[in-house]
Amino acid sequence: MIRFALFATAAALGLAAPPASAQEARPMMLPLDGTMLEVSAEGVSTRTPDLAMIQAGVVTQAAGADEAMRQNSTRMASVLAALRRAGIAERDIQTANLTLSPQYRYAQNEPPVITGYQASNQVSVRFRDIAKSGAILDALVRQGANNISGPNLLIEKPEAALDEARTAAVATARARAELYAKAAGLRVDRILSISESNAMPPPMPVMMARAQSFAADKATEIAPGEQELRVTLAVRFVLK
Helix, strand or coil: CEEEEEECCHHHHCCCCCCHHHHHHCCCCCCCCEEEEEEEEEEEEEECCCEEEEEEEEEEEECCHHHHHHHHHHHHHHHHHHHHHCCCCHHHEEEEEEEEEEEEECCCCCCCEEEEEEEEEEEEEEECCHHHHHHHHHHHHHCCCCEEEEEEEECCCCHHHHHHHHHHHHHHHHHHHHHHHHHCCCCEEEEEEEEEEEEECCCCCCCEEEHHHCCCCCCCCCCCCCEEEEEEEEEEEEEC
């Protein structure tokens, strides 16, 4: 996005200054002796994700609510124990969802009939060593986990990468301003303002998986790949 605007002072145009009350009612713009150019520029930096967020849990069904919850609690205890044995810290394990819901049978022109109950318990797990997360997931499935979703791959501390993207965006905006100034027979005098948007890494797509997706004869692999961090700036320059 490129915008040009030509400004002049009120005195240069011979216009009278507005009354004091009008000046207080609206913000005053600084007069510019030159041309304003607004440039939109994007900066990009790349990093390898170092954090994987995955949900793992157990879904059980039984004729009675108590039995569904009892089975779920027993299997979930094994899943949590497996996570702790794998070295996952307590701060990286958090209950994400716990539900108990009736299961119905529907027939035409008849009220629904409860046929049993389904219990579900999900924990959100942060894997700080992505290379080991696949093997840990396989262990969870062996311990009874049958509902797994993820991974959501993240950069735990994106600030340095975002600062790189900001620096690149400013450099791009400056280069474009120099280009337009030269084409217009002007020069870049100074930067008037900088505004930032979209300074966040994009969310990675989430993959859904069920227990049967994990083959017993082949270890699950999670490839971190590379993630782009983008910053978009709107920079206003004064050209003379």
